[in-house]
Structure formats: C-alpha cells, structure tokens
Amino acid sequence: MTFLFSPPTIQHFFLEPDDLIAFGPAIQPFTQRVFGLPPERFLPKHSAMLATLRGLLAPSGLDRRLQDVAAAMQLHLHARWADGEVSLMEVVQDMVFEPTVATLFGARFCGRHKLTALRDAFFKFESGFELAASPLPHLLQRSFCAARSHLLSAFRVSVVERDFEGELIGDLIKQSAIEPDLAPNVMLAVLWAALSNSIPAAFWSTAFLLLPQHRSHLALILKSLPSAPPPDAPPSQASEHLASLVQVALDRRGPLAAAVAEAVRLRSPGVDLRAAAADARLPLCDGRLLAVKKGQLLAVSPHESHLDERLFGPRAHEFDPGRPGLAAVVGVAGVGGIAGFAFGGGRYRCPGRFFAEAQIVLAVALLLSRYDVRLVSKDLRTTGPLAAGSSGPGTKEVALSGDARGGPSAKIGTGHHRSSCESSNQGSPGDPNGLLPQPELRRQVGIRWPKEECIVSVRRIS
Numbered sequence: 275m276t277f278l279f280s281p282p283t284i285q286h287f288f289l290e291p292d293d294l295i296a297f298g299p300a301i302q303p304f305t306q307r308v309f310g311l312p313p314e315r316f317l318p319k320h321s322a323m324l325a326t327l328r329g330l331l332a333p334s335g336l337d338r339r340l341q342d343v344a345a346a347m348q349l350h351l352h353a354r355w356a357d358g359e360v361s362l363m364e365v366v367q368d369m370v371f372e373p374t375v376a377t378l379f380g381a382r383f384c385g386r387h388k389l390t391a392l393r394d395a396f397f398k399f400e401s402g403f404e405l406a407a408s409p410l411p412h413l414l415q416r417s418f419c420a421a422r423s424h425l426l427s428a429f430r431v432s433v434v435e436r437d438f439e440g441e442l443i444g445d446l447i448k449q450s451a452i453e454p455d456l457a458p459n460v461m462l463a464v465l466w467a468a469l470s471n472s473i474p475a476a477f478w479s480t481a482f483l484l485l486p487q488h489r490s491h492l493a494l495i496l497k498s499l500p501s502a503p504p505p506d507a508p509p510s511q512a513s514e515h516l517a518s519l520v521q522v523a524l525d526r527r528g529p530l531a532a533a534v535a536e537a538v539r540l541r542s543p544g545v546d547l548r549a550a551a552a553d554a555r556l557p558l559c560d561g562r563l564l565a566v567k568k569g570q571l572l573a574v575s576p577h578e579s580h581l582d583e584r585l586f587g588p589r590a591h592e593f594d595p596g597r598p599g600l601a602a603v604v605g606v607a608g609v610g611g612i613a614g615f616a617f618g619g620g621r622y623r624c625p626g627r628f629f630a631e632a633q634i635v636l637a638v639a640l641l642l643s644r645y646d647v648r649l650v651s652k653d654l655r656t657t658g659p660l661a662a663g664s665s666g667p668g669t670k671e672v673a674l675s676g677d678a679r680g681g682p683s684a685k686i687g688t689g690h691h692r693s694s695c696e697s698s699n700q701g702s703p704g705d706p707n708g709l710l711p712q713p714e715l716r717r718q719v720g721i722r723w724p725k726e727e728c729i730v731s732v733r734r735i736s
C-alpha cells in the first residue's frame with residue numbers, strides 16, 4: 275500500500291473520479307472474502323445501495339428512528355445495570371447492540387432470533403474480520419466461519435419469513451434491487467459497518483469525558499442535558515426525558531456532539547483504501563508530484579493524519595471538544611473540515627454517519643444523565659491533586675462526573691477489577707496519563723477498540 279499523508283494528496287484521494295482513483299477494487303477483499311459478495315454481482319449495485327442507505331439515514335428522518343433507539347437503550351440500561359463496578363464496554367455494548375439491530379433490521383427479526391447468540395456471533399465475526407480478508411485460508415479460521423454462518427442463516431430465515439418488509443434494511447434491499455440470495459450477505463455488511471464502529475466510538479466518547487482533566491467538558495455537557503426524572507417518576511416523565519435527549523442527539527452544534535467528534539477523531543481507523551485506476555500524478559505539499567501506477571493500492575490513515583498539526587493545529591493530540599472550529603462538524607466530513615475523515619470522504623463517505631453520530635450522543639447522554647459514572651483507576655499517581663485518598667492497595671474512583679455534579683473528589687473502591695492502568699501508564703492521544711485502556715493499534719479497519727477492560731462505577735441517579 276502507498277500511504278498518503280500530504281494534505282493535498284489526501285484531498286485527491288477522496289475527490290478524484292473513479293476512473294482515476296477507485297473504491298470498488300480496493301474494498302473487494304472485504305466485500306468478497308469477508309461478506310461473501312461476488313464482485314461481478316455486487317459492484318454494479320454498489321452505487322445504488324450507497325445512495326439508498328444515505329437517503330434512508332438522512333438527518334431529516336432521524337428524529338423518528340432515534341425515538342425508538344432511545345426507548346430501547348433505556349430498557350437495556352435499566353434492566354441490567356444496578357449500582358456497582360462494571361466494564362464500561364459491556365454497558366456500551368448493551369446499550370448499542372440491540373437498539374441498533376432493532377432500528378436497522380426491525381422487531382420481527384429481533385423477536386425471531388436469540389439475540390444473545392446473535393451478539394456472541396457478531397463479536398466473534400468482528401474480531402476475526404481483518405484476518406478473514408487476508409489470503410489465510412478460511413479453513414484455518416473456524417470461529418470466524420462459524421460466526422458468519424450463524425449470522426447469515428439468521429438473515430436467510432428472516433428473508434424467507436419476510437421479517438424485513440417495511441424495515442430499513444428491507445427498503446434498502448428492495449430499492450437497490452439486491453437479489454434475494456445476496457440479501458443476507460449485504461445485511462451482514464451493513465450490520466458490521468454499523469456496530470463495529472459505533473460501539474467503540476460510544477465507548478471512547480464516554481471514557482474521555484471521565485478523565486479528570488476533561489472535567490470541565492463533562493460539567494458543560496451535564497449542564498446542557500435536560501434534567502432527568504427521579505427513578506419513581508411516572509412513565510410519561512421518563513418518555514418526555516427521552517424525547518428531550520433525542521433533541522440533544524440531533525443538535526450537531528451541542529457540546530456533546532463536539533465531544534463525540536473529538537473521540538472519533540482521536541480513535542479513528544488506521545486505514546481507508548482506494549486503488550489507482552490509471553497512472554496518475556498527485557500533488558504533494560511542496561509542489562512536487564507523486565507518481566502512482568495503475569493498480570497500486572492507495573491508503574490514507576485517519577488515525578495518523580488526525581494527529582497532523584498541518585491539519586489540526588499544534589494541540590492535535592489533545593481531546594478538546596472546545597477546539598475552535600469544531601462546529602464545522604455540521605459540514606460533510608472531508609480534509610480541512612476540523613472533524614476530519616474518520617467517516618471517509620468524497621462520494622464514498624460513510625452513509626450512516628449522521629445516524630451514527632446522533633446515536634452515540636444519545637447513548638452517552640442517556641448514560642450520564644441517568645447514572646453517576648466514575649472511572650475506577652488502580653493508579654492515580656498521574657492524576658495530581660485528584661489523587662487524594664488512600665495510597666494503599668485497592669482501586670479508587672477518579673474524581674469524575676460526580677465532581678462535575680459537585681460530588682466528592684475521590685473515594686475508595688473495592689479493587690477487584692483489572693483496569694487499564696494496571697498494565698501500563700503509557701499515554702495515548704487524548705489520554706496523556708494512560709488512565710484509559712490503550713487503543714488496539716494492530717487492527718487497522720474501523721474505529722479502534724480498547725485493548726483491555728475499562729472499569730467504571732455506576733450509581734443510578736434517575
């Protein structure tokens with residue numbers, strides 16, 4: 275692969291027409307080997323599918339979809355999480371997995387299949403995703419293949435039973451004229467594209483806000499959220515609160531939208547791919563031209579380029595939702611837009627972007643307005659004055675949302691969980707003191723997943 279880092283070259287990477295820099299051949303290993311979509315049948319439908327999905331998830335129709343997402347998220351949150359210490363990733367997966375599946379695939383699909391089994395299969399499929407695109411025979415990737423078969427057969431059964439009629443995915447298949455035998459594979463691609471990015475993005479958006487040095491951002495966000503009803507309030511009050519949270523989710527200029535944009539920027543994919551469809555010369559910053567040959571695989575790295583001071587200024591590595599110009603998140607992602615290109619760019623930019631961003635804001639808003647969430651850290655040496663309290667063994671809760679709400683600054687926890695800080699205090703962008711898990715850097719496609727557990731304490735306040 276030839277990686278392009280020069281800003282003008284990145285611009286060309288996204289904006290050149292397909293007869294110069296093409297999308298289809300670059301993603302073929304994924305669409306063919308991973309999702310099982312034969313290129314000669316899928317690629318002719320690709321543009322129609324992309325345009326249809328973009329239309330179905332356009333901002334104008336999100337209000338209605340997000341109402342359902344909010345109700346489902348609330349159900350999952352309250353059904354499972356009582357006060358105590360929990361893995362933040364588990365909380366987020368719970369809040370995002372089923373509500374997303376229900377929104378995209380509908381209630382009949384969710385009702386027909388065992389969601390815990392689907393969820394297990396999805397995470398096995400997800401973790402084997404990149405290796406499965408490589409030439410390593412699938413025969414040697416049993417867990418991945420079993421997970422894929424499980425997901426495909428669930429989709430197949432539901433296609434036969436017409437579970438998708440009237441649902442977003444059914445409309446997508448129908449309007450882009452995908453043949454019924456290919457429909458399950460397209461569904462698998464959409465399922466993966468949606469969840470493998472939104473779940474870690476919601477995780478990091480919450481986790482960054484829990485860091486002591488981001489307390490002022492958290493305070494501003496909590497102030498911007500509608501007040502939550504007490505736990506014993508009548509259901510009508512809870513519904514009103516959910517409806518106000520949906521409005522928060524739709525506000526692309528709000529402080530929480532900015533925090534999500536920053537989290538996505540700092541944990542963005544390692545690679546976005548295209549292929550040179552003809553010999554070309556691309557301009558570099560210093561006026562020279564880079565010669566590329568037909569067939570060459572070209573890549574940009576949102577992860578690296580988002581730390582490039584030429585694009586994001588001298589504090590590019592910091593998590594700063596107050597970053598001047600971040601309101602540009604309202605525009606379409608692209609080079610020069612401060613929000614960066616975690617969602618790709620040009621014609622092929624992510625069709626689910628607006629839905630994804632709103633859904634992540636919704637998840638974080640719901641969690642932070644209904645629970646007092648604190649990061650449980652094993653080692654507060656690096657947190658300065660906030661490290662007040664016991665220096666003996668056992669975990670402490672870093673002063674977090676409670677502080678932003680005016681609560682105590684630090685308290686002793688129970689200490690039986692493994693936290694990210696246990697293994698290393700190595701910093702990473704947005705987390706200079708290494709209080710959060712390191713992002714997984716070996717896998718390049720999609721938003722980074724955390725390498726380890728991140729334990730938080732949760733206490734229900736509403």
Ligand code: HEM
Binds near residue numbers: 468
């Ligand atoms: C934080 C969340 C998300 C991120 C960071 C993300 C990022 C991306 C990126 C980088 C691409 C490739 C674009 C390019 O190469 O220029 C992409 C494509 C895609 N995304 Fe997303 N995505 C997210 C959420 C979603 C959601 C929620 C959905 C669906 C509901 C979705 C559906 C898709 C699909 C179907 C494609 C493939 C488009 C094609 O084949 O041309 N994504 N996404």
